[in-house]
Amino acid sequence: MKKVFWIAALVFNSTLSFAASAQTMSKPADPAVVDAYVKATFGKAPPEWQARIEPDETLKLCNATHNNVPSADADKIVARELAKVVYPADGKLLGDWKEGIKIANNGRGGQFSDPPDTVAGGNCYACHQLEKKELSFGTLGPSLTAYGKERNYAPDAIKAAFTKIYDSQAVVACSNMPRFGANKVLSEKQITDLVALLFDPESPVNK
Amino acid sequence: MRRTALRSAIALVALGILGLAAYAQDASEKEIERYRAMISDPMSNPGFLAVDRGEALWAEKRGSKNVSLEGCDLGNGAGKLEGAYAKLPRYFADADRVMDLEQRLLWCMQTVQGFDTKDVVARRFSAPGRASDMEDLVAFIANKSSGMKFEVQLGHPKEQEMAAVGEALFYRRGGVMDFACATCHGDEGKRIRLQALPNLAKPGKDARETMGAWPTYRVSQGALRTMQHRLWDCYRQQRWPVPEYGSDAITALQVYLNKQANGGEITVPSIKR
Numbered sequence: 001m002k003k004v005f006w007i008a009a010l011v012f013n014s015t016l017s018f019a020a021s022a023q024t025m026s027k028p029a030d031p032a033v034v035d036a037y038v039k040a041t042f043g044k045a046p047p048e049w050q051a052r053i054e055p056d057e058t059l060k061l062c063n064a065t066h067n068n069v070p071s072a073d074a075d076k077i078v079a080r081e082l083a084k085v086v087y088p089a090d091g092k093l094l095g096d097w098k099e100g101i102k103i104a105n106n107g108r109g110g111q112f113s114d115p116p117d118t119v120a121g122g123n124c125y126a127c128h129q130l131e132k133k134e135l136s137f138g139t140l141g142p143s144l145t146a147y148g149k150e151r152n153y154a155p156d157a158i159k160a161a162f163t164k165i166y167d168s169q170a171v172v173a174c175s176n177m178p179r180f181g182a183n184k185v186l187s188e189k190q191i192t193d194l195v196a197l198l199f200d201p202e203s204p205v206n207k
Numbered sequence: 208m209r210r211t212a213l214r215s216a217i218a219l220v221a222l223g224i225l226g227l228a229a230y231a232q233d234a235s236e237k238e239i240e241r242y243r244a245m246i247s248d249p250m251s252n253p254g255f256l257a258v259d260r261g262e263a264l265w266a267e268k269r270g271s272k273n274v275s276l277e278g279c280d281l282g283n284g285a286g287k288l289e290g291a292y293a294k295l296p297r298y299f300a301d302a303d304r305v306m307d308l309e310q311r312l313l314w315c316m317q318t319v320q321g322f323d324t325k326d327v328v329a330r331r332f333s334a335p336g337r338a339s340d341m342e343d344l345v346a347f348i349a350n351k352s353s354g355m356k357f358e359v360q361l362g363h364p365k366e367q368e369m370a371a372v373g374e375a376l377f378y379r380r381g382g383v384m385d386f387a388c389a390t391c392h393g394d395e396g397k398r399i400r401l402q403a404l405p406n407l408a409k410p411g412k413d414a415r416e417t418m419g420a421w422p423t424y425r426v427s428q429g430a431l432r433t434m435q436h437r438l439w440d441c442y443r444q445q446r447w448p449v450p451e452y453g454s455d456a457i458t459a460l461q462v463y464l465n466k467q468a469n470g471g472e473i474t475v476p477s478i479k480r
Contacts, residue, residue: 027371028371028374028375029368029371029372029374029375031375033368033372034372034375034376034379037372037376037455037456037459038376038379038456040451040454040455040456041450041451041454041455041456041457042447042448042449042450042451042456043451044449044451045448045449046448049448050448052381052382052383052446052447052448053379053381053382053447053448054381055379055380055381059380059381059385062380063375063378063379063380063387066378066389067378067389110382110383110384110446111443111444111446112443112447112448112449113443120383125400126399126400127399136400136401137400138397138398138399138400139396139397139398140390140391140394140397140398140399140404176390178383178384178385178386179385183383183384183385184383185383185384
């Protein structure tokens with residue numbers, strides 16, 4: 001089990017150039033004062049919206065260290081987040097890559113301008129390169145072209161990818177990537193569709 | 208009509224450029240640069256219409272006291288506009304608060320003019336057929352600092368508090384996607400899709416070029432927008448709740464960002480995509 005995470009950590013290490021870039025921190029503000037400012041600006045929002053910007057134990061550590069969390073705390077974060085990951089009951093991690101493409105291109109959901117019943121996308125292309133033919137991709141995350149092919153479609157790698165998409169911080173503490181499953185942005189089905197986009201040999205990502 | 212034609216022409220150019228961008232990265236960067244140079248011609252920048260409207264609003268007598276805003280002190284003395292924007296946000300002893308330009312204007316409307324700001328706040332962001340007094344006033348006043356350099360005000364303890372809180376907010380992750388400002392603006396040379404992202408986590412060129420270009424005429428929105436709108440839109444994309452207009456966290460972020468941009472030249476209104 002440990003080995004899976006070690007591999008996963010290696011795989012996704014390149015995503016973390018951000019965390020490694022040390023930014024100088026001036027004298028930090030008193031957290032109670034920061035909270036008062038947050039209240040002044042967001043205090044009129046509905047309670048469920050305000051709850052979303054209340055940092056959990058993991059984000060408190062990431063925020064305080066500008067994502068450069070010390071290794072002891074990093075281990076705690078990874079353990080805590082890993083406990084949140086729910087794998088499919090039927091063990092099937094590979095969904096439909098064609099649906100995966102739609103999810104990867106869909107940036108809707110979760111914005112205050114979205115209708116409340118909007119089905120959220122993963123917006124993967126905002127940060128990652130996937131299919132080679134799609135040239136409009138972001139660079140905040142690493143390129144994922146030929147992702148499954150380069151990993152010989154190995155079951156361990158497939159499980160690690162599901163884990164990473166479900167909860168990025170179950171793999172790397174304070175990763176910039178959203179915790180799509182743990183934060184209920186994407187459903188289990190959507191995540192397996194994205195895993196298929198990465199690992200199905202027929203997926204354009206591997207062509 | 209001429210404005211509409213101009214806007215359509217600019218939009219067409221923009222579409223053409225974006226189309227190209229999908230084919231070749233390097234070539235597209237050059238084309239985008241050429242497009243920016245083309246639209247930064249002041250004679251073709253509709254943002255200056257907002258400056259003119261703002262000038263008229265500044266001199267208009269309104270409110271229960273039937274006076275203009277010329278009695279409003281933006282930090283350099285009542286009615287003194289030259290260079291005022293370059294030193295905002297700043298601490299105002301009369302209000303015992305740090306205020307950005309929008310907050311100060313609302314304060315002046317209420318206290319100097321005796322003017323009910325409810326309608327002005329309702330029109331804080333313009334829409335087709337609905338002008339915004341606030342956007343126009345900011346365009347006019349910021350333009351009076353064009354060609355000058357940012358002089359961030361950090362002498363007062365409350366200004367220092369604003370800068371420290373602004374930094375904490377810049378790194379504060381939240382919303383369903385766990386995004387902070389720093390998620391997109393914390394590193395060099397990154398893009399979201401094809402859009403280049405300025406690194407605002409450190410002082411220097413990116414921060415100066417970014418902060419020195421607001422308020423700006425947004426071609427894609429057909430409107431002049433201020434930093435209040437930019438940060439509102441950032442929080443929308445961050446999946447945070449709607450931020451209150453002219454509120455303290457927004458001002459704190461502006462102090463922090465102006466600190467990163469300190470010494471940078473202001474050239475406004477600019478024109479952007």
